[in-house]
Amino acid sequence: xxxxxTIQQSVMAEDEKYAFRIRKRMGRTLMVNIIGSxxxxxxxxxxxxxxxxxxxxxxxxxxxxxxxxxxxxxAKNVETLQINTKGCCHLEAHVIEKALxxxxxxxxxxxxxxxxxxLVCPAEFDLGEDFKVAVVSTPEGADKPLKYPFLFVQSExxxxxxxxxxxxxxxxxxxxxxxxxxxxxxxxxxxxDLISGAGVDTWVSFLSRxxxxxxxxxxxxxx
Amino acid sequence: xxxxxTIQQSVMAEDEKYAFRIRKRMGRTLMVNIIGSxxxxxxxxxxxxxxxxxxxxxxxxxxxxxxxxxxxxxAKNVETLQINTKGCCHLEAHVIEKALxxxxxxxxxxxxxxxxxxLVCPAEFDLGEDFKVAVVSTPEGADKPLKYPFLFVQSExxxxxxxxxxxxxxxxxxxxxxxxxxxxxxxxxxxxDLISGAGVDTWVSFLSRxxxxxxxxxxxxxx
Numbered sequence: 001x002x003x004x005x006t007i008q009q010s011v012m013a014e015d016e017k018y019a020f021r022i023r024k025r026m027g028r029t030l031m032v033n034i035i036g037s038x039x040x041x042x043x044x045x046x047x048x049x050x051x052x053x054x055x056x057x058x059x060x061x062x063x064x065x066x067x068x069x070x071x072x073x074x075a076k077n078v079e080t081l082q083i084n085t086k087g088c089c090h091l092e093a094h095v096i097e098k099a100l101x102x103x104x105x106x107x108x109x110x111x112x113x114x115x116x117x118x119l120v121c122p123a124e125f126d127l128g129e130d131f132k133v134a135v136v137s138t139p140e141g142a143d144k145p146l147k148y149p150f151l152f153v154q155s156e157x158x159x160x161x162x163x164x165x166x167x168x169x170x171x172x173x174x175x176x177x178x179x180x181x182x183x184x185x186x187x188x189x190x191x192x193d194l195i196s197g198a199g200v201d202t203w204v205s206f207l208s209r210x211x212x213x214x215x216x217x218x219x220x221x222x223x
Numbered sequence: 224x225x226x227x228x229t230i231q232q233s234v235m236a237e238d239e240k241y242a243f244r245i246r247k248r249m250g251r252t253l254m255v256n257i258i259g260s261x262x263x264x265x266x267x268x269x270x271x272x273x274x275x276x277x278x279x280x281x282x283x284x285x286x287x288x289x290x291x292x293x294x295x296x297x298a299k300n301v302e303t304l305q306i307n308t309k310g311c312c313h314l315e316a317h318v319i320e321k322a323l324x325x326x327x328x329x330x331x332x333x334x335x336x337x338x339x340x341x342l343v344c345p346a347e348f349d350l351g352e353d354f355k356v357a358v359v360s361t362p363e364g365a366d367k368p369l370k371y372p373f374l375f376v377q378s379e380x381x382x383x384x385x386x387x388x389x390x391x392x393x394x395x396x397x398x399x400x401x402x403x404x405x406x407x408x409x410x411x412x413x414x415x416d417l418i419s420g421a422g423v424d425t426w427v428s429f430l431s432r433x434x435x436x437x438x439x440x441x442x443x444x445x446x
Contacts, residue, residue: 140262
């Protein structure tokens with residue numbers, strides 16, 4: 001499969017320029033790239049974040065087709081821009097840079113990118129984000145970290161969603177934590193039940209802390 | 224994102240030669256390419272198929288990393304070959320052709336390919352299979368067909384797994400069926416509970432019928 005890999009690397013080198021410019025442009029705004037399987041709860045996470053976050057945020061939604069996720073977030077009064085990739089399995093930085101033109105970045109504290117539902121390809125692309133977040137839902141099974149290691153190595157938080165389904169699915173939580181830790185000793189693992197909202201406060205606190213750190217860093221740079 | 228698309232097309236044109244050779248080589252053996260999200264139940268489906276099928280089969284397992292799925296199937300006395308794609312998000316025909324050298328095809332009626340867990344990229348690659356099968360699990364949500372339409376257009380059976388979780392998840396079954404039908408009016412939608420085994424007989428019957436058709440077709444070709 002060397003062809004695909006080689007080609008992606010050259011496209012990615014080109015994309016790094018865009019990622020660099022995006023990172024510069026974001027200033028004091030925290031940018032978070034959310035990656036997980038189809039249906040792991042990415043949009044529901046953002047809906048619940050909208051209800052509880054003390055900060056303002058906008059969302060770039062990546063989907064092959066439909067604007068359903070953007071409509072769900074617009075109903076929560078979140079500024080959302082939908083990108084339809086028309087078959088492409090991930091978002092790329094040049095597309096994000098174009099999308100930024102349509103968003104009022106100055107009015108928000110955080111910009112989330114909800115990537116295309118996929119544990120593989122989105123992990124390989126730098127969108128200019130501050131960090132990536134991996135989302136796994138309990139019905140997917142505890143073997144996912146070792147099967148898709150690159151995402152877990154790359155992510156600065158791992159979200160385990162649908163913990164309300166633990167009584168009904170086979171999911172070895174100890175193995176999951178151990179395997180995540182073996183790939184990534186530091187990033188927090190946050191358990192979420194997005195129906196009751198359990199865990200959302202922990203997630204929001206984590207983001208608030210990262211936002212403060214980013215602002216402090218940006219202020220130091222500008223003085 | 225035109226770069227990626229253009230390049231993939233040229234790799235795919237090259238791969239079509241391999242797919243053509245594989246199709247020829249398979250003879251009377253039915254080859255089925257199984258595609259679904261990480262954790263939707265692909266390996267469990269094959270474990271259950273092993274317990275109930277009246278035909279013999281082998282499996283090519285595609286994963287980025289680990290040989291866990293192959294080990295699970297080997298425990299069911301299924302001949303299995305694990306391919307680790309090391310970061311590649313789908314299997315390609317040239318890799319399958321190489322894998323066939325290590326399998327005793329003459330000894331089996333059906334060859335399953337369990338593709339890398341991903342609803343996007345694997346749908347675009349012809350591996351020389353007789354047909355593709357789309358697998359979706361109920362916790363993923365009923366919006367997946369319209370969000371990942373290409374897979375559903377391409378597939379000759381749609382498997383809805385984890386129906387035992389329907390009481391605990393938000394899943395609009397009517398919408399799911401309607402959306403699958405809008406993309407693909409003909410392919411059967413088979414509901415499966417792989418813990419109790421409900422639906423596995425319907426799946427096995429479907430495969431047996433397709434195997435009979437393939438053999439009848441091969442016999443007509445050779446006379």
